[in-house]
Amino acid sequence: MIATLSPAKTLDYETPLPDVAATVPRFADEATRLAAAAANLTQKRLRELMHISPALAKLNADRFAAFSDAPERPALFAFAGDVYTGLDAPTLEDPAIDFAQDHVRMLSGLYGLLRPLDAMKPYRLEMGTRWAPRRKALTDWWGDRIATMLSADVEAEGSGAVLNLASQEYWAAVDGRLPASVRVIDVDFHDGGKFVSFYAKKARGMMARWLVEHRIDAIEAMKGFDTGGYRFDATTSDPNRWRFAR
Template structure:
């Protein structure tokens, strides 16, 4: 399983019908609650502040208000940005695309999580928002997503940012990826590298069952990596990728 954050950048519009059935129907009731709360929040005079937007992003509120009737497009096409540019989902072919359909999950403040083929409309809502009356979305989604994913076996390659990692914490069966350059953690380059790593794993085709196996696969693919066990029980493994 490869878990990703969404991107703040999104395609302007789709051409599909309004949002309907998505993957993980156990989350549908919670999705409706978040959508209703988001539409209400987007109507408020202080909506920009509530949703953590800058004044220049006020136009995003119109997207939120149109959620129930807006045209949709697959999540693979909706999310843009550095990570997704380097992942290049739509340039995957054959078995690599099939693996992405099965193994990639995109976390979302609005939808909880979706698969890459799920048709959804453009929206603006970070997992870090405290959304009235639901509260912090990471806290809201965590028990609901845990019920769905905790029983799914296998290694979790966690490429999410901290904000989205708050919505599900798979613990010691997961490995988080940090990116270093000249001994320092880098953020912008980290997004690109995480996208590249996800793509490489999907194209390579093996399914690592442990963090050590993952490190060996990436080493064979030309990455300089170091893997470390959890700092304490219940925490993820850490994979450090060194780039030049």
């Protein structure tokens, strides 16, 4: 199966990297074009679009302006938000990282679809942004391209299944665009009988880690996920939406 994750707003370009060979993002040209267009946005416009502080608007304006010369880092080790705290990539062993390269994908507003070892530059551009070159929103700009790439990855991997651990904002770039032959399992996490965003984000990362550490190929085997006290809840799940609770 292929597991999909959202990216993170928090980035880490300072922690020492393991000895891994970076790959080239398949939508690198598209990312360059988007960054060049975003470089024309004023800091005021960035604040309005992203709902961020003046300091963050300046940081991201500077990032877009210097995008061509920016440092690169494999996505798996660049994202550092709650999901990636749960995934804890720096402690993964080499076989798990190799498995992740074939079985995990990060949806991205700037890069479209990232493999874990794809070298990315620092950025912030959420998929839900109501802006894009000659379009009203990023999802319109990307169109079917992300779904087409993801579908090709699923076909190459061979299971015909996607384990969706991404947020609704990012899954919107794919939702309704995959072939009917691709089975999609949406996953949610409940704590104490309710959804808690912080815990759910971390659990998505923990599930992705469990997948790559155990080298899970068959999607039904993911029901065995038990990290952090979570258990599959058959009574509140259905064939296409699985709930894990603790």
